[in-house]
Amino acid sequence: MRDTLVLNASFEPLSTVSLNRAVVLVLTDKAVVEHAHPDLRVRGAAVDLPVPRVIRLCRYVRVPFRRQAPWSRRGVLVRDQHRCAYCGRRATTVDHVVPRAQGGGDSWLNTVASCAEDNHRKAARTPEQAGMPLLFQPFEPTPADAMLLAMRASERSELPEWLAKAAA
Numbered sequence: 640m641r642d643t644l645v646l647n648a649s650f651e652p653l654s655t656v657s658l659n660r661a662v663v664l665v666l667t668d669k670a671v672v673e674h675a676h677p678d679l680r681v682r683g684a685a686v687d688l689p690v691p692r693v694i695r696l697c698r699y700v701r702v703p704f705r706r707q708a709p710w711s712r713r714g715v716l717v718r719d720q721h722r723c724a725y726c727g728r729r730a731t732t733v734d735h736v737v738p739r740a741q742g743g744g745d746s747w748l749n750t751v752a753s754c755a756e757d758n759h760r761k762a763a764r765t766p767e768q769a770g771m772p773l774l775f776q777p778f779e780p781t782p783a784d785a786m787l788l789a790m791r792a793s794e795r796s797e798l799p800e801w802l803a804k805a806a807a
């Protein structure tokens with residue numbers, strides 16, 4: 640079953656939880672539904688409510704430290720909105736800015752989305768060596784970004800506009 644995004648009382652994205660957990664938080668008055676699925680409902684013996692997509696905690700939770708977003712190829716493609724960092728066309732591969740052969744690693748700051756053609760053309764060279772400047776600089780997503788990256792694109796596009804903007 641799909642996950643529900645949990646916001647802090649301050650509206651900052653905190654985590655995702657299972658639908659069951661989200662329903663329990665709402666039914667026990669620990670959270671309120673901020674955004675619900677338009678068509679789906681949770682029905683049980685004593686329950687009938689729209690499937691929550693986004694819930695917000697009633698009490699502010701202090702986040703002790705900011706976790707780093709784990710790197711993934713899929714995350715890089717989503718972060719760069721599937722746009723090639725070299726030509727701006729649709730990207731399906733991930734390129735290492737500093738190639739692995741030259742010591743570049745799998746990290747947010749060393750990887751960009753790339754079309755297969757440019758990835759092949761650049762080969763084991765840096766953008767300078769290949770004469771292929773980056774159209775944009777790679778960046779490290781915040782944990783809140785990472786949470787949204789973890790959601791499927793179809794789910795993200797259904798988020799309320801204010802939240803999609805806050806997370807963009």
Ligand SMILES: [Zn+2]
Pocket residue numbers: 723724725726727728753754755756757758
């Ligand atoms: Zn390209």
